[in-house]
Amino acid sequence: MEQAKMRIPGKSAPAMRWLLAAALAAAALGCAKHAPEAAATSDQAAAASEAPAAGGGDQAKADLGVLLAYEHRVRVRLSDDKIAARAKAVQDACTGGKFGPCAVLGMNQSGGDSPSASLQVRVVPQGVEPLIALAGQGDQIAERGIQAEDLATAVRDNSMRRDRLSREHARLLEFQERRDLKMADVLTLSERIAEIESQLQAAEQEAAQQQRRISTQLINFEFGSTLGQERSSEIGEAVRDFGGIVAAVVAFLIRALAVLLPLGIVGGAFLWLLLKFLRARRARRKAAGG
Structure with a gap:
């Protein structure tokens, strides 16, 4: 009996390594098993988030399965003495939340013979048109464009990644609670858990960035002088x-x-x-x- 008891500690180290490898493999297999479920859940969430925008029409937006991030480009032509005041008015309207939550991301202004200004803001959808109307006041908008990026695939992939990391993290935490682990196994588990937590944090930040781009819209304002436009028009007319x-x-x-x-x-x-x-x-x- 004493000899048997003396042999048990010698066999525990390989056994614990085997258990640790099995736990890591089980975590990976469990995450892979639930990946299709995560994809289905992500698709359902995307469809649900688009459902209110459909308005009950026959061609519902949710049927497209898209999550769009909009970006607007607006060029305004004014007399030289009005450029700075107009850019400041749009900036104040944004920072003051006049048309809803809004954030100024960038502001540039130059004077001289050809004064100009540029302003970049991110605003909720209902504030887009009022801000553009304030900037251009109708007939002063020289050019306007809009483009959209579909983030549906990126959101789905990131959701699956977060789900996989969360499941693996939970399984490793459960395995870490075992009292019969050796110090080497504890260190290996701790390193792997720290690595997963770092990846999970990055995925959470990416998800927040994607959500912000979908729920708000980016507007790039460019304020320029009508004098340059007139000169350009004269040159263009001469060429024509x-x-x-x-x-x-x-x-x-x-x-x-x-x-x-x-x-x-x-x-x-x-x-x-x-x-x-x-x-x-x-x-x-x-x-x-x-």
Whole structure:
């Protein structure tokens, strides 16, 4: 009996390593097993988040399975003395929450002969149109564009990643509670748990970033001078008129040639006859003098 008791500690180290490897494998298999369920859950969540926007129409937005992040680009042309005041008015409206939650992400302004300003804000969807209307006041918007990025796939993949990491983290924590673990096994588990927690934190931050991009919209304002626009318009108009001006000059030359050609022929014939007459007269005078 004493010999048997002395042999048990010698066999425990390989056994514990085997149990640790089995626990890690079980955690990975468990996460892989539930990956399809996480994908289905993510798709259902995406559909549910889009359902209120559908409004009960026949072509519901949720049927598309998209999660869109919108970005707007607005160019405003003003007189030089109004650029700074207009950019400041839009900035104050955003920071003051006049049209809903809004954050200023960037602001640039320059003076001189060609003053300009730029402003980047992130605002809730209901504040987009009021802010653009305030910036352009209708007829002062020179250009406007919008683009959207579909984040549905990125959101689904990140949700599956978070689910896998959470399940693996929970299983390793349960295994860490065992009292018969060796110090080496405890250190290995601790390192793996710390690594998973770091990955899980990164996934949570990515999910928050994605949610912010979906629930709010980005607007890039550019305020410029109408003087530069007028100069550009004059150059563009001159370029557009270039072909017409060349065609008009060529047409004028053709008409002038058509008019001058007969006159040239008649004049040339008259000059030839005159010279011939003068030569003949000179020849007669020489003959008479001789």
